[in-house]
Amino acid sequence: MAGIVGYGAYVPKYRIKSETIAEVWGEDPNRIQKGLGIMEKSVPAIDEDSATLSVESARIAMERAQIAPDELGAVYVGSESHPYAVKPTATMVSQALGATPNLTAADLEFACKAGTAAMQICMGMVDSNMIKYGLAIGADTAQGRPGDALEYSAAAGAAAYIIGKDDQSLAIIEDTFSYTTDTPDFWRRTKADYPSHGGRFTGEPAYFKHVQGAFNGLMEKMDEKIDNYDYFIFHQPNAKFPKAVAKKLGVPKEKIELGMIVPIIGNTYSGNTPLSLANVLDKAKPGEKIFVTSFGSGAGSDAFSIKVTDKIEEKRKKGYPLSHFIENKEYVTYAIYAKLRKKYKGM
């Protein structure tokens, strides 16, 4: 059985408040904050992209895993904002870690769930003894069209997971289950700068259907029940959806609180669920169980049942916890935000 041997998370320093964005577009900041539940979001520096965020998070994961870089047999980076259309982010990441050349590497894209898809691929490769360790990363520097509802949430961050055998793991991944359909809720066409979405269509037929499908599928497959878990993580496109799906599924709200980081960093897309899991792993105790359900538009959900082992306390002493990056922040104006996100013509 595969498990998490090391993990790391990174969020850029800059933040913009929802009220700062609302002011530009003449929106009522209270309505935005109440509706989306997002107070502020992370903004990447001008020299940050999904590759640099991936490296930052992966270096922490490597420090905690305490393995040699050349022991990595696979590197997969999930993102919807890969710096190149053609040239894998995974190659830059592998090289920066010193893991090259004897490994397989590739980029993945599945809207907000490419990071958890990367974890599943690594689990399969570890379980089948194809590789000893695999690195799965979810990273994004997401862009929202100026003035669109997504501009309040589209944020930047990354989390990296080194998957290996369970006997070395700080958390064992007991099982996984996925639920996937062709659902046109959110997309970005080739060469388009910003994504489009189906408005209200993003809720019921997309997020709720797939999250519940994967959640119920894994619970049934494992013959498990909600009471046996200490924490639940649901993908957070905003703060409203995960609370609503938890209520529908009968998950107590106090069990989702630790994983709820979208109100203070925004939706980091492929980094979203992996970052929430990192925040829970930063605090979880040995023996505790975590149920994780990601969601990616298009659409699909990956669910995982994770059990924390007694190795976690020793391993997480190394490297920065996610709170280090969340707390170290600097607010920017909309004008600086537009510069950092290269929204000015000619940049």
Place this chain on the structure above:
Amino acid sequence: MKESISLTWRRIPERYKMIGTRCTTCNSNFFPPRSVCSKCRRKGKIEPFEFSGNGKIYSFTEIHAAPAGFENQIPYVMAIVELDEGTRCTGQIVDATLKDLKIGDRVEGTFRKLLSDDPEGPIHYGFKFRLKK
């Protein structure tokens, strides 16, 4: 601004992982890498050496008139960093302005975009520094 692809490719170990060199005869470390020891000359034995990226600020300045390719980043801070392994190198201090910094501040290595050529060219990555907190 465009940088030669072969130059970028040759500098990947130095830029991505701060791999310099070390003279095993006199134990001097060099960054950027030197192929001949400046003290031992031909008696020196040079081998690759990975720097941690940790160090302290020796001196710094803020750039307002940037060279080609860095115009969008102004204002930004450049510093001479005294690396823990015993040599000095020049690098950018990210996520900081002059008011955040003083000589002697501890810094750590970070991985950032150095510059990207025109929209169809390659992106060049490498180390920079940030304040250690």
